[in-house]
Each structure stands twice: as C-alpha cells, then as structure tokens.
Amino acid sequence: MTIRIYHNPACGTSRNTLALIRNSGEEPEIIEYLQHPPTRDTLIGLIGSAGLAVREAIRQKGTPYAELGLDNPQLSDDLLFDAMLAHPVLINRPFVVTPKGVRLCRPSELVLDILPNPQQGPFTKEDGEVVIDAEGRRAATS
Numbered sequence: 001m002t003i004r005i006y007h008n009p010a011c012g013t014s015r016n017t018l019a020l021i022r023n024s025g026e027e028p029e030i031i032e033y034l035q036h037p038p039t040r041d042t043l044i045g046l047i048g049s050a051g052l053a054v055r056e057a058i059r060q061k062g063t064p065y066a067e068l069g070l071d072n073p074q075l076s077d078d079l080l081f082d083a084m085l086a087h088p089v090l091i092n093r094p095f096v097v098t099p100k101g102v103r104l105c106r107p108s109e110l111v112l113d114i115l116p117n118p119q120q121g122p123f124t125k126e127d128g129e130v131v132i133d134a135e136g137r138r139a140a141t142s
Contacts, residue, residue, distance in 0.1 A: 003028035003115075006038065006046070006095040014094040016108035016125045021096070023132070024117040028096075037088040040081060046095045049102035054080045057104060059092040112138065 003021055005028045008014045021028050031038075038046065047057045054077045058070065065071065068083055070090070084090045094105050100114040109131050112119070123132040130139045 004031060004097040005029070006031050006033040006091070006093060008032065008034055008093050011093055012126050013106055013108050016131075017094045017096060017105040017111050020108060020111050020119070020123060020131065021115065023119050023121060023123050024115045025120050026115070026117060033091060033093065034088050037085060037091070040085055043081060043084060043091065046097070046102055049097075050095065050104050052104060057092050058084065058090050063087065063089045065090060109138075 003026050005014075005018055005021060007018060007030050009032065018028070018030070037043075047054060050057070058065065058080060060066070060071075064087055068087070069075075070080065070083055092104055092106065094108075096103055096105050096111050096114065098114045099116055103110050103114050105111045108125065112131075119132045119136055121132070121136070122130070122134050124130050133139050
C-alpha cells in the first residue's frame with residue numbers, strides 16, 4: 001500500500017506533513033481534496049480510522065462553519081458529513097493513510113507515528129520549529 005495524503009497546498013501544516021513524508025524517503029499519493037473531495041464512505045472511513053468524532057474532523061477557522069450553523073450540538077453526524085461533502089473546506093487537514101494507520105496530522109509531526117520508514121535527515125518546519133535534529137532524533141517539544 002502506498003502512503004496517501006489528503007492535502008491542501010495552501011496550508012502550512014499540510015505542506016509540512018507532506019515534507020515529513022518525503023523526508024522518510026516516500027513519495028505519497030497526493031489528493032488535493034478541495035478539487036477532488038473524498039466520497040462519503042471514504043470520509044467516514046478516514047475519520048473513523050483516525051479514531052475521531054465527526055466534530056473533531058471539522059475545520060472551523062476560515063470556513064463557513066458558523067454561517068452554516070454547524071456549532072449546533074443537536075446536528076447529527078449525517079448532517080455534519082453532508083456539510084463537509086458540500087463544502088470540502090470544512091474537512092480538516094491533512095489526513096494521512098499509511099500501512100500503519102490513519103491520522104489527522106495536526107500538528108504535522110503526528111505523521112511520524114504512522115510512517116513506515118524513519119526520517120532520512122534533519123527536518124525543520126516552515127515556521128522554523130525543528131522536528132528532527134541533525135542526529136535524526138525527534139526534537140523535544142516545548
């Protein structure tokens with residue numbers, strides 16, 4: 001099985017996650033989910049396999065979340081899925097699928113837990129945060 005990332009190239013977290021995958025020596029299948037949204041079954045599978053509740057997989061910032069009234073706790077999961085499929089920007093990102101599992105990689109270094117191969121060298125996020133040091137070890141988080 002190949003590694004798959006549901007990616008938004010405009011998102012720094014998504015770009016960092018993709019770079020960490022590549023730093024492990026893998027070239028993933030990249031699905032730009034805003035242009036190619038997942039099917040309902042795929043979205044349900046991603047969220048379930050990541051061990052998340054539907055609400056944990058909804059992006060609020062920079063989306064029509066509030067305008068659509070999605071903060072109403074009475075809304076069913078089916079209605080939340082309907083909204084995410086109608087407005088893919090509501091799908092939080094990036095989801096990554098590997099042979100070792102599925103994660104919503106926020107923060108991006110969560111991908112390290114499911115990559116089949118270790119990092120091939122040091123890695124620093126776009127914001128300057130060191131994730132993998134020069135010795136190939138995961139840097140301590142503050």
